[in-house]
Amino acid sequence: MARFHIAAALGTATLALLIFLQVASNFGLPELHYLNSKYHDPSSATAFAPHQFPINPSQAPFGDGAQYLLGAGKADITGPVVEINMMGYADPNQVGSGLRQRLYSRAFIVGDMNKVGDRFVYLVLDTQSGDTAVRHGILRRLAEMGPAYAVYGQKNVAVTGTHSHSGPGAWLNYLLPQITSKGFDKQSYQAIVDGAILSIRRAHEALVPGHLRLGSVDVRNANVNRSPFAYLANPERERSAYRHDVDKTLTMLKFQRAKDGRNVGVLTWFPVHGTSMLGNNTLITGDNKGVAAHLLEQAVRGSESADDGFVAGFSQANVGDTSPNILGAYCEDGSGEMCNFEDSTCGGKNEPCHGRGPRFREKDQGASSCFEIGRRQADDAKSLYDDMAVIDTIVGTPIQGSAVKSLHAFHDLSNFSFSHPNGSIVSTCPAALGYSFAAGTTDGPGAFDFKQNNTGSPNANPIWSVVSGFLREPSEEQKVCHHSKPILLDVGEIQNPYLWTPNIVDVQLLRVGQLIVIVSPGEATTMAGRRWKEAIHNSAQTSSLTDDEEPIVVLGGPANSYTHYIATEEEYSIQRYEGASTLYGPHTLNAHISLTTSYLPFLHTESTTSPPPGPEPPIYINKSLSFITGVAFDRAPFFKSFGDVLSDTAPAYTPGSTASATFVGANPRNDLRLEDTYASVERLDRTGRWVRVRDDADWSLIFTWRRVNSVLATSEVDITWEIEDEVKRGRYRIRYFGASKTPITGSILQFEGVSRGFEVR
Numbered sequence: 184m185a186r187f188h189i190a191a192a193l194g195t196a197t198l199a200l201l202i203f204l205q206v207a208s209n210f211g212l213p214e215l216h217y218l219n220s221k222y223h224d225p226s227s228a229t230a231f232a233p234h235q236f237p238i239n240p241s242q243a244p245f246g247d248g249a250q251y252l253l254g255a256g257k258a259d260i261t262g263p264v265v266e267i268n269m270m271g272y273a274d275p276n277q278v279g280s281g282l283r284q285r286l287y288s289r290a291f292i293v294g295d296m297n298k299v300g301d302r303f304v305y306l307v308l309d310t311q312s313g314d315t316a317v318r319h320g321i322l323r324r325l326a327e328m329g330p331a332y333a334v335y336g337q338k339n340v341a342v343t344g345t346h347s348h349s350g351p352g353a354w355l356n357y358l359l360p361q362i363t364s365k366g367f368d369k370q371s372y373q374a375i376v377d378g379a380i381l382s383i384r385r386a387h388e389a390l391v392p393g394h395l396r397l398g399s400v401d402v403r404n405a406n407v408n409r410s411p412f413a414y415l416a417n418p419e420r421e422r423s424a425y426r427h428d429v430d431k432t433l434t435m436l437k438f439q440r441a442k443d444g445r446n447v448g449v450l451t452w453f454p455v456h457g458t459s460m461l462g463n464n465t466l467i468t469g470d471n472k473g474v475a476a477h478l479l480e481q482a483v484r485g486s487e488s489a490d491d492g493f494v495a496g497f498s499q500a501n502v503g504d505t506s507p508n509i510l511g512a513y514c515e516d517g518s519g520e521m522c523n524f525e526d527s528t529c530g531g532k533n534e535p536c537h538g539r540g541p542r543f544r545e546k547d548q549g550a551s552s553c554f555e556i557g558r559r560q561a562d563d564a565k566s567l568y569d570d571m572a573v574i575d576t577i578v579g580t581p582i583q584g585s586a587v588k589s590l591h592a593f594h595d596l597s598n599f600s601f602s603h604p605n606g607s608i609v610s611t612c613p614a615a616l617g618y619s620f621a622a623g624t625t626d627g628p629g630a631f632d633f634k635q636n637n638t639g640s641p642n643a644n645p646i647w648s649v650v651s652g653f654l655r656e657p658s659e660e661q662k663v664c665h666h667s668k669p670i671l672l673d674v675g676e677i678q679n680p681y682l683w684t685p686n687i688v689d690v691q692l693l694r695v696g697q698l699i700v701i702v703s704p705g706e707a708t709t710m711a712g713r714r715w716k717e718a719i720h721n722s723a724q725t726s727s728l729t730d731d732e733e734p735i736v737v738l739g740g741p742a743n744s745y746t747h748y749i750a751t752e753e754e755y756s757i758q759r760y761e762g763a764s765t766l767y768g769p770h771t772l773n774a775h776i777s778l779t780t781s782y783l784p785f786l787h788t789e790s791t792t793s794p795p796p797g798p799e800p801p802i803y804i805n806k807s808l809s810f811i812t813g814v815a816f817d818r819a820p821f822f823k824s825f826g827d828v829l830s831d832t833a834p835a836y837t838p839g840s841t842a843s844a845t846f847v848g849a850n851p852r853n854d855l856r857l858e859d860t861y862a863s864v865e866r867l868d869r870t871g872r873w874v875r876v877r878d879d880a881d882w883s884l885i886f887t888w889r890r891v892n893s894v895l896a897t898s899e900v901d902i903t904w905e906i907e908d909e910v911k912r913g914r915y916r917i918r919y920f921g922a923s924k925t926p927i928t929g930s931i932l933q934f935e936g937v938s939r940g941f942e943v944r
Contacts, residue, residue: 247394249395249585250296250441251295251296252295252391252392253292253391254385254389254390254391254447255447255448255492255493256290256384256387256388256494257287257288257290257385257494258287258379259285259378260374260377261282261285261286262286262351262371262372262374262855263368263374263852264279264280264282264466264851264855264861264886265850265851266279267279267811268363268365270311270352270360271352272627273360274363279466280888282851283882284467284473284880285469285860286308286309286469286473287378287382287469288306289494289495291304291450292390293305293395293587294334296585297585301586302335302339302589303339303587303589303695304383305341305450305498305700305739306343306382307343307450307496308343308345309350309469309472310345310354311344311347311352312740312742312745313343313740313743313745314342314356314745315356315357315685316355316803317354317355317372318342318743320804321340321376322340325380328384332387335383335387338691338793341691341700342379342743343739345457345470345499346456346457346499347469348462349457349467351371353372353811354367356685356744356801356802356804357684358683359684366811368811370852377857385492389492391440393438393439395436395437396580396581396582397434397435397437398434398437398567398570398578398580399433400432400563400564400566401433402431402432402453403559403563405556407509407511408429409456409505409506409512410504410757411524413750413753413754413757413761416753416754417754421710425713428709429709430454430712433560434737435450435567435579436449436451437568440490445489445490446489447494448490448494448496449496449564451496451564452499452737452738454709454712455502455505456502457472457507458506458626459471459540459552459556460553461549461627463548464548465548466550468550471554471556471557472497474557474558475497475560476497476561479497479564479565482565483568499741501713502741503707503712503748503749504709504750504754504761505709506624506625507552507553507556507626508552509540510541512538512625513536514535518530523536527622527624527759533623533628534628534629535628536628537625537628538625540555554882582695583696584697586694586695586787586788587695588788588790589692589693590691590782590785591690592778592793593687593689593690593796593800594690596686596688596746596766597612597686597767598611601777609773610664610768612661612664612675613673613675614675614684614766615665615670615675616671616764617668617669617671619758620671620764622635624760635758655673655677657670657676664768667758668762668763668768668769671763674766675766681801685704685744685746687799687800687801688704688743688744689704691743697732698735699719699728700736700737701715701736701739701779702743703738703740703749703775704744704746705740705741705747705749708749710751710754711750711751714776715772715775715779716736718776718779718780719736722783723783726783726784728784746767748762748764749765749772750762750771750772751772752769782794813852814850814852816926817849817923818895820847820897824847825936826846826847826937827847829845829846829899830844830845832916832917832941834941835942835944836941837943838909839906841904842915843904844902844919844938845900846921848921849923850888850924851921853921853923853931854921854933856920860920861920862878862902862917862919863875864884864915865917866911867915867940876915883904883905883906883907887900887902900919900921900936902938906943911943913943915941916937916941917937917938918937919935919936920933921933921934921935
């Protein structure tokens with residue numbers, strides 16, 4: 184669902200739109216302009232399977248290759264964990280109630296040893312995507328940090344998201360994703376910007392000479408294609424070049440310090456949607472990629488091969504049509520049958536069709552499946568890491584050549600004309616979303632009788648044609664441009680009270696040695712990503728961009744400005760969710776390829792110029808509407824104090840069981856406790872000291888908040904520890920860290936609560 188799953192609850196969201204429109208009095212919809220790139224000729228498909236461009240083993244010794252300035256840093260970006268709509272499924276009822284795992288920004292810096300200005304920053308945020316306002320905030324802060332940070336700017340900072348659907352929302356720049364979150368929340372936004380800046384600062388301060396090495400491994404049973412019917416519309420000759428209908432390859436870039444051979448971090452790319460946590464989950468997590476990053480960092484830190492601050496980034500790739508629900512989509516209507524192959528319905532309805540994760544029988548909002556999909560990525564990444572860490576290894580390829588280059592331009596994709604592979608001149612369109620957008624996907628189906636595979640005359644309740652026309656009736660020209668998409672929301676041409684979706688989109692490429700990174704603003708489908716990478720590879724090879732080295736191309740995103748999906752023309756014609764969410768019409772992918780291949784010369788080793796910067800996008804940080812209320816005050820119940828234990832732990836537990844305690848609580852929005860924790864588990868050591876062994880970063884420790892009485896402003900907190908099988912026997916206790924807001928002065932007062940000690944035996 185690589186979407187702000189506005190689709191999953193579009194019915195509710197659209198009603199909210201209508202109310203909003205009446206209150207604001209007849210909006211008009213923003214015009215959308217998208218990113219552009221070239222095209223693809225299926226006859227040129229090369230049979231590289233399962234890798235798009237295989238990474239060839241090298242006989243070079245460990246640590247060989249060119250030297251670069253390398254740095255990695257990590258910082259907390261966890262926003263408000265309660266009372267804020269979650270970003271991903273776009274269900275207004277999915278409001279945060281607590282925290283299962285903190286969210287992080289992981290920054291990776293690569294720089295030329297001799298040219299100070301030739302470097303780039305690749306950010307991996309545990310968010311649904313990158314965003315125009317977030318990137319703007321990061322760049323503005325960098326510009327204020329003095330001369331040392333002046334090297335980081337518009338062209339060399341890439342802001343990508345892991346595409347988690349279980350983080351707090353209300354931080355995006357444009358109106359459409361703000362509707363279900365009741366607008367924009369500065370606390371949610373600022374947490375991301377501040378944490379991203381801190382991660383960059385830590386990476387910058389840790390810069391050291393080092394080597395880069397690239398390796399790959401196939402991750403089995405961690406992703407499937409959720410729209411195989413659309414994938415099959417791609418030419419058979421092209422499909423036959425690949426073993427799978429999703430990319431199974433995880434690509435790892437290892438950052439190794441030159442002076443002692445220790446690794447400071449790894450950056451990986453692998454495509455799987457951040458939708459393991461289900462739409463009924465209300466606990467903040469980084470979804471499966473957050474799990475994978477935490478597990479790999481825990482497994483590697485403390486080893487002889489890694490720095491103590493080792494950072495593992497798990498970036499997305501061509502994620503568009505992938506799903507972590509690997510057992511397939513089934514009808515949850517009592518029939519137990521698989522969903523209809525063409526349109527993912529059950530008895531003609533899409534609501535009962537749900538994808539199943541590997542632990543779907545656990546009724547835990549997808550948590551067990553999420554952990555398992557994350558573990559599978561982490562395990563295979565650890566295996567590859569170990570293989571690449573062996574002295575005199577032949578695993579992977581050293582990055583060669585001193586060049587570190589980057590480029591960035593803004594481009595208006597509402598009407599971009601370019602030459603199609605067939606020789607004709609084609610154009611992108613002002614953005615629009617089709618009827619199948621509202622159907623959602625098997626990861627999170629929509630409502631109100633919408634169906635996928637909806638072309639021509641839409642098969643939906645006729646009231647939606649009225650609703651669609653009320654918002655904005657698309658012109659005949661717009662309908663022709665978007666054919667075969669029946670337009671539900673003509674978002675590219677609505678502009679009031681401000682733009683609903685991006686008109687101006689980022690075009691960005693990064694290069695180090697023979698490695699080229701496509702920074703994609705949208706979710707490219709499997710085949711769209713393959714074509715895009717192949718086009719960049721072939722163009723780089725033809726122009727000798729990487730000298731004597733074979734170009735290696737990876738794709739990361741969704742980044743910078745979130746622009747929904749990028750499907751192939753053939754997939755677009757099927758109009759399942761991904762095609763209906765390809766904003767700029769059937770030529771969106773080819774437009775992206777056209778732009779990025781035309782800009783490749785700016786990545787040449789000796790290039791000192793950049794593409795035209797293009798028109799800057801509007802920033803709505805201070806203009807965005809918000810109906811999100813703040814915290815008024817907190818009160819403890821009569822005869823109680825904040826932090827008091829209301830329900831204590833049992834005297835003893837066994838591994839595999841669950842320990843929990845309930846405390847008199849206060850609203851967590853009073854203090855986000857960034858770089859800290861709301862909850863901890865402590866163990867009594869042999870000296871009689873209580874030592875922290877679990878905190879908010881750990882998947883097994885769950886913090887849940889609930890409002891008891893809105894008038895009296897009382898609340899409670901549950902802290903639950905799912906005791907791992909391998910935990911040490913001993914005496915433990917649970918500690919709660921909170922902050923209350925006083926009724927009159929609004930002062931924030933810190934407090935703590937502690938359970939009794941208990942044995943794990």
